[in-house]
Amino acid sequence: xxxxxxxxxxxxxxxxRLGAELKQPEWSALALVDSPAIVRQVHDEFIAAxxxxxxxxxxxxxxxxxxxxxxxxxxADLIALSGRLARDxxxxxxxxxxxxxxxxxxIFGSYEPxxxxxxxxxxxxxVLVENLDPYVxxxxxxxxxxxxEGEAVRAAVAETGKPFWIxxxxxDDAAQRNGASPKLRSGETVEDAAxxxxxxxxxxxxxxxxxxxxxxxxxxxxxxxxxxxxSNLQIGVYANAFEGEQGESAANEGLHATREDLNDDAYSxxxxxxxxxxxxxxGGCCGIGAGHIxxxxxxxLHPQGARESLA
Numbered sequence: 001x002x003x004x005x006x007x008x009x010x011x012x013x014x015x016x017r018l019g020a021e022l023k024q025p026e027w028s029a030l031a032l033v034d035s036p037a038i039v040r041q042v043h044d045e046f047i048a049a050x051x052x053x054x055x056x057x058x059x060x061x062x063x064x065x066x067x068x069x070x071x072x073x074x075x076a077d078l079i080a081l082s083g084r085l086a087r088d089x090x091x092x093x094x095x096x097x098x099x100x101x102x103x104x105x106x107i108f109g110s111y112e113p114x115x116x117x118x119x120x121x122x123x124x125x126x127v128l129v130e131n132l133d134p135y136v137x138x139x140x141x142x143x144x145x146x147x148x149e150g151e152a153v154r155a156a157v158a159e160t161g162k163p164f165w166i167x168x169x170x171x172d173d174a175a176q177r178n179g180a181s182p183k184l185r186s187g188e189t190v191e192d193a194a195x196x197x198x199x200x201x202x203x204x205x206x207x208x209x210x211x212x213x214x215x216x217x218x219x220x221x222x223x224x225x226x227x228x229x230x231s232n233l234q235i236g237v238y239a240n241a242f243e244g245e246q247g248e249s250a251a252n253e254g255l256h257a258t259r260e261d262l263n264d265d266a267y268s269x270x271x272x273x274x275x276x277x278x279x280x281x282x283g284g285c286c287g288i289g290a291g292h293i294x295x296x297x298x299x300x301l302h303p304q305g306a307r308e309s310l311a
Contacts, residue, residue, distance in 0.1 A: 004275065006297050007101075007238050007283020008046035008054045013258065014289050015042055025067075029060035032078045036085060042290075043089035047098055049290040050297035051283065054090060054098060055140060056132060058082040059105045062124060071124070076131045083135030101165070102136035104128055104153050106144055110209070111169065113145035113186040118152065125156035139164035143209045143285075146186035147196050154200050165281075167206035167236070168193055172214045182218040190218045194225035198233055206236035209285045212262070212270040215239055216277055223278040236281030237274045241267075241288055258287035264295035271296045 012028040020031040020038045031039050043054045061079050063071045083102065090098040107124045108115035129139075139162060141153030150166040157164050168184050176182065182190040190207075197205040207218045215237045222235050243257040271282045282300070284292050 003280075004300060005052045005099075005236075005281045006050050006293065006300070007236065007281060008043075008051040009238075009284035009288040009290060009293050010240070010286040011039075011042055011055070011057050011059070013287050014045065015039065017289065018042065025065050027060045027065055028057055029066050029078065032057060032061075032081050032085075036081060039082070040085045040089055043086055044092070045290040046293060047089060047093050049294040051293055052096070052098060053101050053138075053281075053283070054086050055101045055142075056082045056086045056103045056136065058103045058128060058132060059142070061128070062105055062107050064107070064109045071127075075127055079128055079131035080134075083132040087135040099137040100135060101138050101140040102128075102132040104139060104141045104156065106149055107152075110143050111145055111185050113149070113184075116146060116148055118148060121149075121152045122156060125152060129156050129160065133160055133162075136162065138162060138203070140167060140206075141165070142167040142206075143169045145169055145184055147184070147188055147193055150193070150196065150200065150202075154202070163203045164201075165204040165206055165236070166197055166200070166202050167208045167238075170207055170210040170214050170218055172211040177211065177213045179217070182214060182221050190221040191225055194222040194233075195229070197222075198226060198229050198231040202233065204234040204236055204281060206238065206281060208238045209240045211242070212239035212267065215270070216273050219274050219277040219279050234281055235279045236283075237271070237279050238283040238285045239267075239270065239288070240286040241284075242286060256286070262287075264292050267292045268296045268299035272299055275300060 015031045018038050020035045022030050039057050046054055058079050086100045090100050107121050139157045144150050171183050171185050207215055219235055226233055241258040241262045243259050
């Protein structure tokens with residue numbers, strides 16, 4: 001992959017903007033039940049904004065969000081629906097090829113590495129992989145907090161023969177934003193995660209669902225590991241727009257406010273910085289909408305002005 005890939009942004013806030021009713025703990029999974037047409041509309045709007053990759057709305061289709069009983073009763077059908085909606089949107093784009101990434105989330109909760117259960121994780125990942133497989137071009141293990149979650153995704157998709165990307169979420173507390181060495185939310189270092197990724201068979205290592213201020217250091221660290229090891233893995237970033245500190249409550253217990261200062265222009269300036277550091281895949285996570293993606297793509301197509309505005 002030599003060209004810059006523009007990813008999509010966060011699904012849930014766009015669902016809300018377009019009129020879907022979401023509530024915890026189901027959150028974005030609820031739209032697949034009540035308003036699948038709006039899920040399709042979100043995919044369409046990201047494609048119109050310039051996304052080269054759209055991600056299935058399967059992130060919340062795990063027992064952590066929809067409950068154990070509902071997962072086993074309805075999960076397969078909802079997962080397949082999330083894949084079909086994304087596939088139909090991608091195929092409807094006639095001016096360029098749009099890839100569908102199959103979202104494989106942290107099974108036991110976002111930002112909760114202590115809950116990871118290696119004895120049970122494949123039972124759930126198997127359902128996601130089997131029902132997304134007919135629709136996706138690439139697998140995306142995303143918002144993973146520890147290397148073992150990445151290894152679980154690698155094992156789950158191995159027999160599909162499709163490429164996979166691994167995206168880790170980073171610690172982004174005040175210490176990390178003030179220059180501490182980048183690390184995952186588990187405490188493992190980005191260097192260790194990059195070394196694992198380089199040996200895993202993944203096509204790309206990404207960082208997502210953390211504050212944009214901590215992403216550049218992670219890209220720098222991963223790029224250095226890949227350079228030393230002569231690895232050709234791609235590096236990607238898609239940050240969130242959450243206000244305040246995350247990790248103090250479970251991801252399905254409430255609605256995080258989003259930052260007013262992280263407008264389209266501000267986010268695109270961060271994106272240009274990540275590309276300067278070596279990222280070749282850039283998009284957005286929670287709170288980053290189609291408007292952000294449109295501006296991000298415009299800034300990256302005309303990078304000189306965006307870089308000058310960073311001064």
